[in-house]
Amino acid sequence: MEKILVIGAAGQIGSELTLALRKVYGDQNVFATDIKDAQSDIKKSGPFQLLDVMDDKRLIHFVIRYKITQIYLLAAVLSGNAERLPLQAWDINMRSLLNILDLAREVGIKKVFWPSSIAVFGLTTPKVDTPQLTIMEPNTVYGISKLAGERWCEYYSNKYKLDIRSIRYPGLISYKTEAGGGTTDYAVEIFEEAVETGKYECFLKPDTKLPMMFMPDAIRGTIELMEADSSKLSIRSSYNLSGISFDPKGLAEEIKKIIPDFEITYKPDFRQSIADSWPQSIDDSVARKDWNWKHEYDLEKMSKIMLRETKKKSGKK
Numbered sequence: 001m002e003k004i005l006v007i008g009a010a011g012q013i014g015s016e017l018t019l020a021l022r023k024v025y026g027d028q029n030v031f032a033t034d035i036k037d038a039q040s041d042i043k044k045s046g047p048f049q050l051l052d053v054m055d056d057k058r059l060i061h062f063v064i065r066y067k068i069t070q071i072y073l074l075a076a077v078l079s080g081n082a083e084r085l086p087l088q089a090w091d092i093n094m095r096s097l098l099n100i101l102d103l104a105r106e107v108g109i110k111k112v113f114w115p116s117s118i119a120v121f122g123l124t125t126p127k128v129d130t131p132q133l134t135i136m137e138p139n140t141v142y143g144i145s146k147l148a149g150e151r152w153c154e155y156y157s158n159k160y161k162l163d164i165r166s167i168r169y170p171g172l173i174s175y176k177t178e179a180g181g182g183t184t185d186y187a188v189e190i191f192e193e194a195v196e197t198g199k200y201e202c203f204l205k206p207d208t209k210l211p212m213m214f215m216p217d218a219i220r221g222t223i224e225l226m227e228a229d230s231s232k233l234s235i236r237s238s239y240n241l242s243g244i245s246f247d248p249k250g251l252a253e254e255i256k257k258i259i260p261d262f263e264i265t266y267k268p269d270f271r272q273s274i275a276d277s278w279p280q281s282i283d284d285s286v287a288r289k290d291w292n293w294k295h296e297y298d299l300e301k302m303s304k305i306m307l308r309e310t311k312k313k314s315g316k317k
């Protein structure tokens, strides 16, 4: 029986992935952990403990005690926050991954999941339909740490035959938990502000097109990749995954179809140059071929659900 450890279970991905994993593997077999307290549905539906991924001694005790067979490492400092504290972000992002990879090798963990990002690409990468294998010269701390992480994942996979699986997530859009410190966060905040105030001041320019994905696609994709037949996986660094590509202007137009008075203004900040270094759209044909990945949500479908759920959450009808 699988025993799964989720690190970063209170975060944007973790808070939804933990519940999805519990549906597949059983509530008591998915151990949620984070350095901060988790949402009540995580704590009520199965085991939750405060745990710091940087504390390698406690981590190894935890893994042995609960006979963990799979680890999902979701804790990370995202792009915007990483530019504010570069060395701390590098330390947290790299040390957490190396702690897990080495622990997995030592203890004999069956599978590890680690999220990479479109931030691994840089200004010299082809921007449209960015291929799986291409020029990668990231110029952000977050991107550099994700690219280095991908190299470490492939290294551990080749050298120690560890089964590590990874996705280069685009910007993730969800209503359950706030996004935290990323460049694509505008696409989450805009829905909250549209519902709360009918206005949004965007920190990116109107035509900044970026690859994005609705959270249900990301969660399904993650579980599908983790369940795929290992012999079919040709990529041991991280898979390109594509959902929807849009810019702030296009997203605002979509919101206006439902909230006609919605107003957007633009005040680009330091995150504009991060976004300018990233692709506009992603070629995910390798993921489609290897494990039959296919996204489901387009801009219209995602926006309708986001507005409906954000209204419910804020108590508005």
Ligand code: AKB
Residues within 6 Å of the ligand: 078, 079, 080, 116, 117, 118, 119, 142, 169, 170, 171, 172, 181, 182, 183, 184, 185
């Ligand atoms: C960020 O904006 O930093 C993240 C990402 C694209 O990895 N959402």
